[in-house]
Amino acid sequence: xxxxxxxxxxxxxxxxxxxxxxxxxxxxxxxxxxxxxxxxxxxxxxxxxxxxxxxxxxxxxxxxxxxxxxxxxxxxxxxxxxxxxxxxxxxxxxxxxxxxxxxxxxxxxxxxxxxxxxxxxxxxxxxxxxxxxxxxxxxxxxxxxxxxxxxxxxxxxxxxxxxxxxxxxxxxxxxxxxxxxxxxxxxxxxxxxxxxx
Amino acid sequence: xxxxxxxxxxxxxxxxxxxxxxxxxxxxxxxxxxxxxxxxxxxxxxxxxxxxxxxxxxxxxxxxxxxxxxxxxxxxxxxxxxxxxxxxxxxxxxxxxxxxxxxxxxxxxxxxxxxxxxxxxxxxxxxxxxxxxxxxxxxxxxxxxxxxxxxxxxxxxxxxxxxxxxxxxxxxxxxxxxxxxxxxxxxx
Numbered sequence: 586x587x588x589x590x591x592x593x594x595x596x597x598x599x600x601x602x603x604x605x606x607x608x609x610x611x612x613x614x615x616x617x618x619x620x621x622x623x624x625x626x627x628x629x630x631x632x633x634x635x636x637x638x639x640x641x642x643x644x645x646x647x648x649x650x651x652x653x654x655x656x657x658x659x660x661x662x663x664x665x666x667x668x669x670x671x672x673x674x675x676x677x678x679x680x681x682x683x684x685x686x687x688x689x690x691x692x693x694x695x696x697x698x699x700x701x702x703x704x705x706x707x708x709x710x711x712x713x714x715x716x717x718x719x720x721x722x723x724x725x726x727x728x729x730x731x732x733x734x735x736x737x738x739x740x741x742x743x744x745x746x747x748x749x750x751x752x753x754x755x756x757x758x759x760x761x762x763x764x765x766x767x768x769x770x771x772x773x774x775x776x777x778x779x780x781x782x
Numbered sequence: 783x784x785x786x787x788x789x790x791x792x793x794x795x796x797x798x799x800x801x802x803x804x805x806x807x808x809x810x811x812x813x814x815x816x817x818x819x820x821x822x823x824x825x826x827x828x829x830x831x832x833x834x835x836x837x838x839x840x841x842x843x844x845x846x847x848x849x850x851x852x853x854x855x856x857x858x859x860x861x862x863x864x865x866x867x868x869x870x871x872x873x874x875x876x877x878x879x880x881x882x883x884x885x886x887x888x889x890x891x892x893x894x895x896x897x898x899x900x901x902x903x904x905x906x907x908x909x910x911x912x913x914x915x916x917x918x919x920x921x922x923x924x925x926x927x928x929x930x931x932x933x934x935x936x937x938x939x940x941x942x943x944x945x946x947x948x949x950x951x952x953x954x955x956x957x958x959x960x961x962x963x964x965x966x967x968x969x970x
Contacts, residue, residue, distance in 0.1 A: 690937060728936060728939075729935065729937060731937075751935070753932055754930075754949060756907070757907060757929070757931055758870075759909070759951075761867055
């Protein structure tokens with residue numbers, strides 16, 4: 586296998602050959618049980634988990650179980666999770682999803698994680714976000730998509746603002762993070778504010 | 783269980799079902815409590831049983847609001863979505879008997895519930911969500927000491943249109959400053 590640079594870990598390659606929601610750099614596709622080993626390797630890393638809610642280690646079986654629940658909750662229209670996969674060369678970058686869907690209020694919460702720091706700052710997250718918003722607004726008929734982010738995660742805030750999310754307030758001291766309480770910021774976007782291209 | 787000047791907060795019992803259902807299947811009362819789906823007696827009993835389970839697990843703490851003078855159950859309140867690491871919880875309250883609105887009972891129940899959260903559950907912050915069209919509730923939360931912290935734009939579909947939901951929160955140190963005598967009981 587030929588990887589773009591020598592530091593890539595060969596197992597980041599996935600055998601999945603799905604193409605579903607495709608951009609120019611990345612695509613969003615369903616999680617496969619096959620992905621558990623790759624996620625296990627990337628996710629059990631404190632840096633990748635810094636801003637994600639839960640910092641306890643996960644076993645590969647935990648992850649497989651979670652992957653199965655993403656299939657179930659997709660069928661039940663409760664949440665939609667995707668693998669973010671780089672197109673060339675193929676490599677798993679992270680996970681994103683719409684969850685806490687309220688069918689009557691037509692709203693969902695959004696999450697995204699690019700696990701490996703090496704893959705940050707390359708526009709992968711921005712493109713994945715755009716594909717996910719397009720899916721939410723144009724396929725799921727959502728009216729509003731919201732997200733929460735840490736006050737000190739300015740890199741993420743910058744990306745969310747660039748893509749058109751509006752800062753709508755905060756939950757004060759809502760997160761105990763690295764020894765002290767931090768605010769959690771709320772961002773949201775209405776369907777009328779979404780720029781499809 | 784938790785006693786204030788006019789109210790007692792206590793655990794819910796299956797025998798409360800009839801009193802709750804008298805008011806709960808009423809569209810006016812349910813206006814700000816999500817889509818008004820009807821509830822059967824069995825479902826309500828199951829819901830009460832769930833409050834016991836969730837209490838044991840430390841997920842949710844539900845209380846009935848009872849009048850001290852005649853032990854009439856006039857509403858319910860709860861701390862839920864308890865986050866063990868962040869020490870935060872969401873607050874909810876409903877006085878279901880309209881006859882007892884605007885008498886300060888809601889505010890007293892909220893103060894007692896905050897005292898429970900900060901003095902017994904060791905919470906650091908308590909937040910709530912309220913419909914922008916519910917000025918009576920917003921006023922009560924402001925008077926108790928909650929701060930306006932965020933706005934969920936067009937987040938609730940009600941009466942045929944999307945409306946905003948306001949997020950209000952209060953921190954432990956703010957509560958202690960406002961209510962230095964909250965432990966063990968309120969002396970107002």
